[in-house]
Amino acid sequence: MKELIPGQLILIEHFINANTAQQHFEELQSETAWFSDTITMFGKEFIQPRLINFQGDPGLSYVYSKKEYTTAIWHPSVLSIKEAIEIQFRNKIQFNCVLMNYYRNGSDSMGWHADNEPELGENPSIASLSLGGVRVMNIKNKKSKRLTKISLNPGSLLLMKGAFQENFIHAIPKTTKPVPPRINLTFRQIKKGL
Numbered sequence: 001m002k003e004l005i006p007g008q009l010i011l012i013e014h015f016i017n018a019n020t021a022q023q024h025f026e027e028l029q030s031e032t033a034w035f036s037d038t039i040t041m042f043g044k045e046f047i048q049p050r051l052i053n054f055q056g057d058p059g060l061s062y063v064y065s066k067k068e069y070t071t072a073i074w075h076p077s078v079l080s081i082k083e084a085i086e087i088q089f090r091n092k093i094q095f096n097c098v099l100m101n102y103y104r105n106g107s108d109s110m111g112w113h114a115d116n117e118p119e120l121g122e123n124p125s126i127a128s129l130s131l132g133g134v135r136v137m138n139i140k141n142k143k144s145k146r147l148t149k150i151s152l153n154p155g156s157l158l159l160m161k162g163a164f165q166e167n168f169i170h171a172i173p174k175t176t177k178p179v180p181p182r183i184n185l186t187f188r189q190i191k192k193g194l
């Protein structure tokens with residue numbers, strides 16, 4: 001376990017072993033109802049360069065790039081990964097949903113953002129598990145503008161917590177290198193009744 005930014009960013013490189021990570025990648029690639037997400041900018045609709053799915057406890061909804069999504073039922077493997085992560089953190093952190101991202105190739109990406117939606121509450125803990133191809137995450141300090149790059153290997157778990165979303169923005173940049181497809185699961189806790 002590496003504390004990359006004290007109190008804000010933790011990386012566990014081999015949370016899931018390589019074989020199991022590959023099995024999860026293959027089953028989730030084929031068994032998830034992936035869909036494309038659109039974002040409206042300047043009155044125009046743009047297709048986001050990746051596929052997504054949103055799963056979780058029944059009846060939750062999440063506003064993401066100005067659209068409201070309701071949860072699909074948990075895939076059993078996703079649910080078991082969620083429980084393993086909660087146990088890793090001695091059940092002090094609990095999740096009730098997951099945003100799943102599927103990066104088909106190096107042209108798929110995620111732009112700069114902070115996961116600071118109001119329904120996540122203050123100082124949210126978000127656990128991000130990577131499967132499939134290795135991609136780089138860029139992390140930028142909002143004040144100093146200092147840029148950090150980390151490689152997210154299959155089976156690795158990144159925990160964003162504390163004031164991370166307040167102090168930093170993050171992105172998955174496009175790459176011209178040939179990269180295998182990648183799936184990322186970001187487990188979140190949505191506070192109800194906001």
Ligand SMILES: O=C(O)CCC(=O)C(=O)O
Nearest residue numbers: 099101115128172184186
């Ligand atoms: O794909 C990743 O590693 C990052 C995903 C992410 O930042 C998000 O879903 O908010």
Ligand SMILES: [Fe+2]
Nearest residue numbers: 113114115170
């Ligand atoms: Fe994010």
